[in-house]
Amino acid sequence: MKIKQLTTRLLFALLALLLGNPATRAQTKPLVVFVTGDHEYSGEETLPIIAAELEKNYGMRTKVLKAYPDHNGEKDIPGLxxxxxxxxxxxxxxxxxLPKEQLAYIEEYLKKGKPVMGFRTTTHAFNYxxxxxxxxxxxxxxxxxxxxxxWGGAAKHTHYGHKSSTDVTIVPEQAKNPILTGVTAPFHARSWLYRVLPDYPTKGxxxxxxxxxxxxxxxAIENPVAWTGKNSFGGKVFMTTLGHPEDFRLEPFQRLVVNAIHWELGRPVPKSWKGKLDIQVPYREAK
Structure with a gap:
């Protein structure tokens, strides 16, 4: 009996130690890594606000990586x-x-079949x-x-003029998709529409x-602006061709992004919205 009691006490002590250790608790939180570097849409400013919200209200750890020396730096993203x-x-x-040694970290991640999310110009992330x-x-x-x-060429991937904008609607069959929880539509986005049809998004x-x-x-031909799927490595995908800084000011878009991050991580989409974020980030003309 004494041995059994001692074993029980040791188990409770170990449990208390683990729960009381901030480092251990942190490791139970999923880590979301944001990789930014675009000339035009201030992703290195909008996404840190999303990251801070995930840490504050949704129990996640985040890390934001940025192009060096600034958003126009095409050949270095430290910390990959x-x-x-x-x-x-x-x-x-x-x-x-990016140099080969930095691409290796991205390739290693993809080959693990882990989830991937992309915004707008990530359709043409690289230009070698x-x-x-x-x-x-x-x-x-x-x-x-x-x-x-x-971009362009055989991919037939272009966009409407910069003076245009986009009316966004929910695909009726996806009205109950958890990613669209609380996403009120139609809504009007500042992004000029990207053309991905007829061949994309990929089948499935x-x-x-x-x-x-x-x-x-x-x-004006309707085109999908957000989709999910599995990529060629078997990883879950959420992609949106929206992402103008003014889009990030919209509550439906903010909810879409936060919901999609939860979905990607296999977590339940939040039923309770913590409130609209104040995101005031400028648009820059691309160089």
Missing amino acids: EALRDADLAVFYLRWRQ PKGDENEKWNAFGEFALNAPPG STWLLMGKSVDPDKE
Whole structure:
């Protein structure tokens, strides 16, 4: 009996030690790593606000990586080794030319079949010259996010004029999709519509939201602006072609992003919304 009591006491003591250790508690929280570097949409400013909200109200750990020396730096994003511990990688990139050793961290993450999220210009995250040893990364949008493999050309991936904007609606069949919990639609987004049809999103993807160009400079054809699926590595995907800084001011878009992060992590989508975020970040003309 004494041995049994002693064993029980030791188990309770160990449990108390583990629960009382902040470092141990932190390790039970999922780690979301945001990888940013775009010339145009201030992703390195909007996403840290999302990251702070995840830490404050949703029980997550986050790390935000930024292009060096600033958003126009195309060849260096320090800290990508953080992806080795990430439970979710969120990308907002545009035409980077990272060195091979940095790409290796992204490739290692993808090959584990872990979830991936992308915003807008991440369809054309990389832009290596023809014949470069890293040229395959120009198709990152396709193999990682079920999006077109780069911009223009054979991908037929273009957009409506910068003076246009987008009306967003929910795909009726997805009205009860957990990612759309609390996402009131229709809503109006500042982003000019990206054209991904007819070949993308890749077969097997689930379209969540559709967009129609307002004040278009050519025939307005509806295109999906948010979808989910499995990528070529078997990882869960959430991709949206929205992401203008003014989109991040919209409560429906904020809820979409927070919901999608939970979904990617296999967590229940929050039933209780902690409130609209104040995101006031400028748009920059691309160089």
